[in-house]
Amino acid sequence: MGGDELDNSEDNKENEYGGGQTFKDKKTLNLLMKQASVKMSFNYITVKSIKKYLRVILLSGGWSEHVLLENRVGFKSTNTWESILVALIMSRESTRMSPWRSKPERDREDCIWGATLQIGLLEILDDKHHCEEHSLRYARAWICSASHIFICFNGLNPESINSLIIDEESGRFIYYFMAFGASIRGYAHMRKVIAIDGTHLSSKYKGVLLSAVAQDTQNHIYPLAYCVGDKENNASWGLFFKKLKAFVVDEPELCIIFDKNVSITNGLTRHYPVAHHGVCMRHLGENLLTNHHCSKSLYLYYHAAKAYTLEKFNDYFNALKERCPSVAACLEHEVGFEKWSRAHFLGNRLNVMTSNIAESLNSMLCNEREYPMAAIFNSIAHRFGEIFRKRYAEVDNPKTTFIPVSETILRENMTEGDKLYVKNINGSTDEFTVLGYGRFAKVNILRQSCSCRKYDLVKLSYAHAMAALYLKHGNEYDTSIYNYSSQIYSKESYVLAYLEPICTAQLESEWSVAREYLKIQVFPPDFDLKLGRRKVKRVKGVLEPSRYKKRNKCSKCKRPGHKRTTCSLNIG
Incomplete structure (x- = not known):
């Protein structure tokens, strides 16, 4: 386990996880168990762990088996451990394809598949706060992958925008900007409202992940660009907006929503002076x-x-x-x-009044914040590659003209419009006065405007417009409502936004990188150690199962939240 290179061959797996091995201490044995669970795609539960033995249960494919790992000598002074039962040698392919996999297995498989450094990642996360060997592995993850990952993404995702900025003197990482080609071309079919936000990274080198998100007509998150930097300041946001302007053009139709951050305000004032800026x-x-x-x-x-x-x-x-x-x-x-x-x-x-779409993206990437930089973007590519394929298939309905959400809104507005009274103004075929519920509104269906301003802003036929269309076209007006709404709500526009896939990079061992790029090394950024007492309790990695603390119950009523002395049964 002390080697730097990881070998995935079957022979090495048998030698590494076979029986009859000795380990330095129980901590080393636990680390090997966690590494084996990732490599061979199985779950295990620790039943009992004492000085004399360690008992675990293996879970995979609907079956379970007990593994007993005993102390060879049995004295308290010894630190030698040996695995007695050989039960870890399993076929990874059979467990991955098994239909009886549990939900934690499927979740972990998706999480691992998105990471470039699949096997080394768990070792890095396991004891990275106080293990020198794993800190060195984490640094190597930056050096070996940060300089090459953007080259692979360019080949897999054509016309993507990548920008890696390093310090010329020290060669250390400063910023990395990424926008996938599929998102760049799909933005042309989005409504011109985007949300900007940033979130903190929880890896060893900390930093922030900046993001720009749009919202499609189905009210789904549509990611546009990402950027990893040291912190949210004028320099990082200035670089982000400078690169974002390559495809999100500064124009009067553009609206940018943010959380009133001072650095974001300064960056928008400099790089997007024409666009409109709104506060969440x-x-x-x-x-x-x-x-x-x-x-x-x-x-x-x-x-x-x-x-x-x-x-x-x-x-x-x-x-x-x-x-x-x-x-x-x-x-x-x-x-x-x-x-x-x-x-x-x-x-x-x-209808975008908050930056919730950007906050939702930060919540989706909660686990990825612990990954090295290359693994972050590969996991993002895998996650949204699957989402793009699902959204492309969900609107495949030849019976409708608009997307499902818009169709539902139009049908509800038709029902509400039937209850309103409509009057023609000056004999015009496009201007109408609509009365109902003690109010009146003036509608111009040719200009797609209404005095209530809902029709003007959303560009989707609301109740007032429906009443006017009924007077103009009669009982067959339901076939003409699509002509008086914006075509951005059509299925064709939605499908074009998700037409192109987002591809993930394969394992680093399978990368094909030109020789001139192999010499490039990007060293991890500097980081400052926090003052004060260091943490003693280990921080669990994202792939480790967590156990919830058992809540105490009252011995009288058997209910949680209080104890015997404060129980309500004592009253009276």
């Missing part, structure tokens, strides 16, 4: 709650932010101004109405 409604609301303590009136802020018309906005904001003057002053003078209010927003942010 949820982040701003949390800041107001923390700084102004307005929990009882915060709902008025959310209603004002979501209002489509200035009339409704003024009603909610004036009520908020009466109850919390400090909050109203902050929103009006410090932030500005045009940053958070839909009614005052100068561009079109559609």
Whole structure:
């Protein structure tokens, strides 16, 4: 186990995991068990672990077997361990193809498949906080793969944008930007609203992962670009926006949503001065709650932010101004109405009021934050490659013209539009007045506009437009509703966005890299050790099963959450 190179041959597997071996201590034996579970795709549970023996249960393909690992001598002073039963030599292919695999096995297989350094990764994560050997392995993972992974991605994903920036003097890693070619070409069929956010990496060298995300017409996450850097500052966000401008063009139709980060604001002002910038409604609301303590009136802020018309906005904001003057002053003078209010927003942010799509991407990549840099991007490619294939197949329905979500909205609006009264204005065939529920609206179906502004922003026929179309086309108006909605909701546009696949890089041993690139070495970035006492408790890796702590129960009522002395049965 002390070697630097990993051999995946079957003969070496039998020698490495066979019986009759001795180990330095129990810690080394546990590490070998975890490595074997990854290489051979099986689960195991530790039943009992004491000084005299270690008993585990192997789980794979619906069967289980006990493995007894005993102390050879039996004295407390000895540190020699020997495996008695040979039960770890299994066929990896048979376990992977078995239909009786448990859900943890399938989840771990997906997680391992996405990592470039599949076997070495678990060893690195297992004791990386206090094991010198694994720290060296982790550094080698950066050196051997960070300089070559972007070359493989370019060959597998044509026209992708990769940018690796290193320090000229020390040769250490600084930034890496990645945008897959499939996402670049699919962005042309997306609505021009993107969310920007960053998340911290939890590997040895820390850092941040910056991302830009769009939202398709099915309200799904559509990733655009990623960037690994040292921290969220002006330099990292400036580089990210500079590379992003290669395919996300700065134009008036573009809207960018972010969480009011100062570095993001500076980068957008410099690189995207023409596009419209909006603040995340949820982040701003949390800041107001923390700084102004307005929990009882915060709902008025959310209603004002979501209002489509200035009339409704003024009603909610004036009520908020009466109850919390400090909050109203902050929103009006410090932030500005045009940053958070839909009614005052100068561009079109559609129904995207928060940066939740970017936050959801960060949540999806929670496990990948512990990986080395090359494994992060390969796991992202594997995960979204599968998602692209599924989304491409889910709209394959020849009976509908628009995507399923839009079809559902249109049918609901047709039902609601039948309850409204419509009147033609000046005999025009395109302008109508719609009455209902004590309100009226003016609709121009040719311009796809309405005084309620829902039709203007979303470009999908709402109830007022449906009532006008019924008056114009009669009972057969349901066949013409698609002509008065934006074609970005059509199935053809959705399929084109997911037409091209995202390919993952194979194992590093199978890479074909030119000789001139093999000489390039990228050293890991510098990192500062934290002050204070170091952690004694080991941090579990993402592939290790976790056990939940058993909750104590009351000895009287047998319910958790309290104890015998505070039980409600004692009263009376």
